[in-house]
Amino acid sequence: MKGNLIIISAPSGTGKTTILKKLFAEVKGVTFSVSHTTRAPRAGEQDGVDYYFVDQQTFRRMRAENAFLEWAEVHGNYYGTSKKEVDRHLRQGLDVFLDIDVQGARQVREAAGRECFSIFIVPPSWEEQESRLTGRGTDSAATIRLRLQNARTEMQDADRYDYLIVNDTVEKAVDALRAIIIAERCRTRRDRDGRPIDILRNSDCGLRI
Amino acid sequence: MKGNLIIISAPSGTGKTTILKKLFAEVKGVTFSVSHTTRAPRAGEQDGVDYYFVDQQTFRRMRAENAFLEWAEVHGNYYGTSKKEVDRHLRQGLDVFLDIDVQGARQVREAAGRECFSIFIVPPSWEEQESRLTGRGTDSAATIRLRLQNARTEMQDADRYDYLIVNDTVEKAVDALRAIIIAERCRTRRDRDGRPIDILRNSDCGLRI
Numbered sequence: 001m002k003g004n005l006i007i008i009s010a011p012s013g014t015g016k017t018t019i020l021k022k023l024f025a026e027v028k029g030v031t032f033s034v035s036h037t038t039r040a041p042r043a044g045e046q047d048g049v050d051y052y053f054v055d056q057q058t059f060r061r062m063r064a065e066n067a068f069l070e071w072a073e074v075h076g077n078y079y080g081t082s083k084k085e086v087d088r089h090l091r092q093g094l095d096v097f098l099d100i101d102v103q104g105a106r107q108v109r110e111a112a113g114r115e116c117f118s119i120f121i122v123p124p125s126w127e128e129q130e131s132r133l134t135g136r137g138t139d140s141a142a143t144i145r146l147r148l149q150n151a152r153t154e155m156q157d158a159d160r161y162d163y164l165i166v167n168d169t170v171e172k173a174v175d176a177l178r179a180i181i182i183a184e185r186c187r188t189r190r191d192r193d194g195r196p197i198d199i200l201r202n203s204d205c206g207l208r209i
Numbered sequence: 210m211k212g213n214l215i216i217i218s219a220p221s222g223t224g225k226t227t228i229l230k231k232l233f234a235e236v237k238g239v240t241f242s243v244s245h246t247t248r249a250p251r252a253g254e255q256d257g258v259d260y261y262f263v264d265q266q267t268f269r270r271m272r273a274e275n276a277f278l279e280w281a282e283v284h285g286n287y288y289g290t291s292k293k294e295v296d297r298h299l300r301q302g303l304d305v306f307l308d309i310d311v312q313g314a315r316q317v318r319e320a321a322g323r324e325c326f327s328i329f330i331v332p333p334s335w336e337e338q339e340s341r342l343t344g345r346g347t348d349s350a351a352t353i354r355l356r357l358q359n360a361r362t363e364m365q366d367a368d369r370y371d372y373l374i375v376n377d378t379v380e381k382a383v384d385a386l387r388a389i390i391i392a393e394r395c396r397t398r399r400d401r402d403g404r405p406i407d408i409l410r411n412s413d414c415g416l417r418i
Binding site: 059119159161162164165175176178179180182183184185186187189195 | 327368370371372373374384385387388389390391392393394395396397
């Protein structure tokens, strides 16, 4: 049975990385899609593991061939999610996480329609988020201000998401995320007209009816 | 925040009762709706706990007033789910389970539309279901045959449900059911046109944004 395509986004300082790390340690059958990038590999980064490192020409060709589910340019470098890469995992029955921002999420929804669902993680409050960003001790006051500003802009996209998780405590957030994964595996998939497709898809549970 | 209205159905011999008992012991914030019936109370049954026991005249009046979300006649007795009763629980923030058959489910979907979701529990196989029904030792061969026949008819409604749980093992089925409850609490509610309503409804998690 095909896996689910899952968009996950969160304003910075929400704790998404911690939540995903714990989720992947707990739940079977989930994976990340490895992105393509034109950025140079950093020390320790492996091709095919951290990213697929490609040159600009290759990236542009792939983009022209509509090979990306979503792509973005950040600081002069291109990043993209290959359809082929995602599809390979889905056909193996794995749920594929796309850890992308609100703009990437819009592109994927456009391309995948009902064939994906999306999760937005929000901090319990602005105060808590600011204190988390400050607590990291890695960013300047100006950077934190910028991140908070971006977070407020990103929050305006919250209502485009299918699920909203408030990261009040990490444990509760991971539990909610895990619940969403399991629940969606039981969900009746429907086409654009609401007709069920692939009704007994979770028959790998042993259903022989 | 308002709770969710949850339809749950299963062909007989699927293990629904066991699953629901375990779920209610594990999950907070869920309740059953107490039905109205014209049937006489059995020994030990309490009015307002097991059923609201009413006379035929009262039931008919309520039905005429459109007071029921769904109702049915079984062996000359009437059974119905009162809208008022359900609404009272929902407004308290409780998730309300309606343990009803496929025909009741159709009525509730008609009345509640997007304001409810539905779960169908299926046995892992016909063989397993037959052996469960036989294993009870409470029913005659003829009754079991009838129950299996009904089960096959009910299975034809499976694709009208939002979620399908295969009761392979009770533990997995309870986990899936629990996951659906938690996931739906995080779900963005939408109106008929797909517009989000009540977007930050799970703000009782402490969201102050």
